[in-house]
Amino acid sequence: MRTLSSALLALVCLIVSALPIGAEPNEIRISKQPGLQYLPLLVMEQNRLVEKHAQQMGLKDVKVSWLLLNSGGTAVDALLAGSLDVVGSGVSNMLVAWSGTGGQIKGVAPLAAVPIWYVSKNPNVKTLKDLGASDKMAVPTVRVSMQSTILGIAADKLYGAGDLHHFDPMTVALGHPDALIALQSGSGSVNAHGSSPPYQQYEVKIPGVHAIANSYDILGGPADLTAAFASTRFHDGNPKLYAAFVAALKDADEIINRDHRNAALIYLQQSGEKWPLDDLVKLFADKGVIWQLAPLRTFQYADIMYRSGAIKTKATSWKDYWFPELASLQGS
Numbered sequence: 001m002r003t004l005s006s007a008l009l010a011l012v013c014l015i016v017s018a019l020p021i022g023a024e025p026n027e028i029r030i031s032k033q034p035g036l037q038y039l040p041l042l043v044m045e046q047n048r049l050v051e052k053h054a055q056q057m058g059l060k061d062v063k064v065s066w067l068l069l070n071s072g073g074t075a076v077d078a079l080l081a082g083s084l085d086v087v088g089s090g091v092s093n094m095l096v097a098w099s100g101t102g103g104q105i106k107g108v109a110p111l112a113a114v115p116i117w118y119v120s121k122n123p124n125v126k127t128l129k130d131l132g133a134s135d136k137m138a139v140p141t142v143r144v145s146m147q148s149t150i151l152g153i154a155a156d157k158l159y160g161a162g163d164l165h166h167f168d169p170m171t172v173a174l175g176h177p178d179a180l181i182a183l184q185s186g187s188g189s190v191n192a193h194g195s196s197p198p199y200q201q202y203e204v205k206i207p208g209v210h211a212i213a214n215s216y217d218i219l220g221g222p223a224d225l226t227a228a229f230a231s232t233r234f235h236d237g238n239p240k241l242y243a244a245f246v247a248a249l250k251d252a253d254e255i256i257n258r259d260h261r262n263a264a265l266i267y268l269q270q271s272g273e274k275w276p277l278d279d280l281v282k283l284f285a286d287k288g289v290i291w292q293l294a295p296l297r298t299f300q301y302a303d304i305m306y307r308s309g310a311i312k313t314k315a316t317s318w319k320d321y322w323f324p325e326l327a328s329l330q331g332s
Contacts, residue, residue, distance in 0.1 A: 147194025
């Protein structure tokens with residue numbers, strides 16, 4: 001399980017308390033990961049939306065640096081080390097960071113609510129209950145990725161509170177692009193994947209690969225998969241730059257919702273991936289794919305992660321781990 005060591009936490013707290021808060025910097029460093037669930041960040045980058053809003057707020061010559069990372073854990077480490085200002089990653093990684101730093105890291109806003117398909121190449125596996133010791137399911141990060149967190153919720157429903165880690169021994173850490181390749185090649189031990197769009201749409205076209213579960217069925221409806229999060233130091237010490245990021249994210253959501261084809265083109269241009277354009281446009285039109293600032297069903301993640309021991313802090317409300325700018329929204 002990924003946790004923050006006491007020594008690292010102490011160092012982070014010391015750095016945060018010792019550094020003076022001065023003038024706002026002229027650079028913001030943002031991480032993103034592969035997958036459609038990070039599309040708003042790609043739209044922001046392509047259209048230079050952070051720069052636009054920063055200039056409108058009186059910040060001149062702001063440089064926006066973008067870093068592509070395959071691991072949410074690596075991104076959190078970079079945020080703690082001070083080499084990133086805003087991280088785009090799974091909501092579960094945000095919760096680990098929030099709990100591990102005593103609330104010094106919080107969510108800025110959700111990035112996307114998209115369904116996760118759990119797929120298998122084992123013909124004997126029709127549902128999650130059929131998974132056994134011989135099955136190895138790829139997930140981005142074992143135990144604390146969104147895929148693993150939702151498996152914990154499924155285990156709670158299928159086997160009860162005493163077996164929340166039922167599926168953990170069947171998971172292995174592997175990024176989505178590599179998991180797709182593993183299923184295509186049939187080499188290695190990976191025969192299942194806790195996937196994400198658009199990888200899952202193409203995985204089920206591989207002979208023998210089929211969906212065995214959908215995260216929305218497990219959670220009871222649409223739920224956020226990814227989020228942008230930052231330190232309280234960045235939030236409190238850089239109000240204009242923080243506001244520029246949020247305004248840019250709101251613009252990006254509006255751009256995506258207004259023109260799916262344009263958004264799909266941006267995704268292909270920015271990601272360098274070779275998915276058919278029409279397939280992406282169709283995916284964007286799915287009512288279960290939601291781009292908005294109001295959090296959706298994130299408290300379910302906080303609850304199961306606390307009960308499973310993945311985080312040590314018990315949230316009493318979804319507002320505990322998001323910055324207060326979202327408090328007026330109808331979130332969950």
